[in-house]
Amino acid sequence: MGSLDGRVALITGAGRGIGAALARYFAREGAKVVVNDLGTAPNGSGVDASVAEAVARSITDAGGEAVADTGSVADFGDARRMVATAVEAFGELHVVVNNAAVEAGLGLVDLDEDTFDRVVDVGLKGTYAVSHWAARYWRDSAPPAVDRAIVNTASGSGLLNPLPTQTNYAAAKAGVAAMTTVHALELGRMAVRVNCVSPSMVRTRLTEHVPGMPAPVADGFDPTGPEVTAPLTAYLASAGCPLTGQVLSVRGGTITLNRPWPHGPHVERHDRPWTVAELERELSTLDVGDPYADLAASLQGALGGKGAFASRSALQDMIEDVLARARAAHAG
Numbered sequence: 632m633g634s635l636d637g638r639v640a641l642i643t644g645a646g647r648g649i650g651a652a653l654a655r656y657f658a659r660e661g662a663k664v665v666v667n668d669l670g671t672a673p674n675g676s677g678v679d680a681s682v683a684e685a686v687a688r689s690i691t692d693a694g695g696e697a698v699a700d701t702g703s704v705a706d707f708g709d710a711r712r713m714v715a716t717a718v719e720a721f722g723e724l725h726v727v728v729n730n731a732a733v734e735a736g737l738g739l740v741d742l743d744e745d746t747f748d749r750v751v752d753v754g755l756k757g758t759y760a761v762s763h764w765a766a767r768y769w770r771d772s773a774p775p776a777v778d779r780a781i782v783n784t785a786s787g788s789g790l791l792n793p794l795p796t797q798t799n800y801a802a803a804k805a806g807v808a809a810m811t812t813v814h815a816l817e818l819g820r821m822a823v824r825v826n827c828v829s830p831s832m833v834r835t836r837l838t839e840h841v842p843g844m845p846a847p848v849a850d851g852f853d854p855t856g857p858e859v860t861a862p863l864t865a866y867l868a869s870a871g872c873p874l875t876g877q878v879l880s881v882r883g884g885t886i887t888l889n890r891p892w893p894h895g896p897h898v899e900r901h902d903r904p905w906t907v908a909e910l911e912r913e914l915s916t917l918d919v920g921d922p923y924a925d926l927a928a929s930l931q932g933a934l935g936g937k938g939a940f941a942s943r944s945a946l947q948d949m950i951e952d953v954l955a956r957a958r959a960a961h962a963g
């Protein structure tokens with residue numbers, strides 16, 4: 632008996648990396664899976680239908696149930712069709728996993744409109760589009776839908792790690808986390824739970840060249856293997872899971888409940904408006920946090936940092952180097 636027996640799941644970006652691992656894991660747990668993937672390069676260029684088809688075939692070859700869908704989550708009509716595909720193939724839709732994303736990093740001064748739009752269209756608009764059509768399907772279900780689940784995909788970038796060159800990606804991922812809580816509240820009455828998984832340092836084509844990424848573990852638990860987020864995602868997708876509106880990060884075997892943008896230290900006065908001079912004085916007493924310190928802390932792997940940075944100027948040098956490398960990679 633699997634944890635997802637009888638569940639029908641649409642998983643976007645399921646032709647490679649984390650999504651492909653999710654699709655296979657879900658199928659092994661008894662789900663019927665729509666394997667969606669447009670088959671793009673990491674930066675979103677190109678199309679390859681064989682990517683989704685190969686994963687769907689590997690599932691059916693292993694005795695599971697799956698169909699391929701080769702639409703783009705960023706295309707509103709395609710998003711509608713992938714929901715319809717699940718219903719046509721398997722008679723129902725219980726779970727949506729919004730996993731598709733692309734990355735194209737550039738510093739703000741180099742970032743052109745197309746590169747901004749491409750990343751935000753897949754990661755942010757794509758999550759909205761697929762969830763929108765699934766929610767409309769569930770709203771119109773008769774008898775009313777019960778125990779439905781959406782699992783979104785965020786990233787430490789946008790939530791925790793301030794990584795240079797990620798204007799588009801960080802904004803998309805922070806937006807996905809924000810959407811998660813909004814949708815959890817809006818869809819509660821329709822018995823749809825909405826949660827978000829935030830992977831970190833999972834070995835896929837997006838991260839395999841990141842300095843510090845450990846080599847695969849041949850036998851036993853691989854803490855950076857593509858399947859590392861699958862058990863949590865399956866739990867969030869399973870019937871009876873009580874969680875909704877949560878963002879959970881996964882790094883190896885550690886699962887952390889994230890509370891993005893929590894209330895921090897504060898100052899207050901209620902008798903009259905603040906003056907600028909008072910704010911200057913009072914805010915200087917608070918621990919306001921330091922994005923450079925946050926970056927230094929997140930460098931292990933994420934940007935190829937080599938441990939402790941002696942000074943802010945050394946960190947700034949490293950940032951300039953990252954920006955220049957992104958510019959060169961984009962030009963090439």
Ligand SMILES: NC(=O)c1ccc[n+]([C@@H]2O[C@H](COP(=O)([O-])OP(=O)(O)OC[C@H]3O[C@@H](n4cnc5c(N)ncnc54)[C@H](O)[C@@H]3O)[C@@H](O)[C@H]2O)c1
Nearest residue numbers: 644647648649669670671703704730731732786832833835
């Ligand atoms: N790998 C990590 O460490 C890591 C860290 C943080 C977040 N994430 C997130 O996890 C998710 C999966 O990432 P991954 O590392 O497996 O990446 P990946 O590039 O290996 O897989 C992403 C898949 O999405 C597909 N795709 C791209 N555009 C699409 C579109 N418009 N419609 C449908 N499919 C499309 C691609 O073809 C690709 O197969 C992403 O949301 C990513 O942002 C990954």
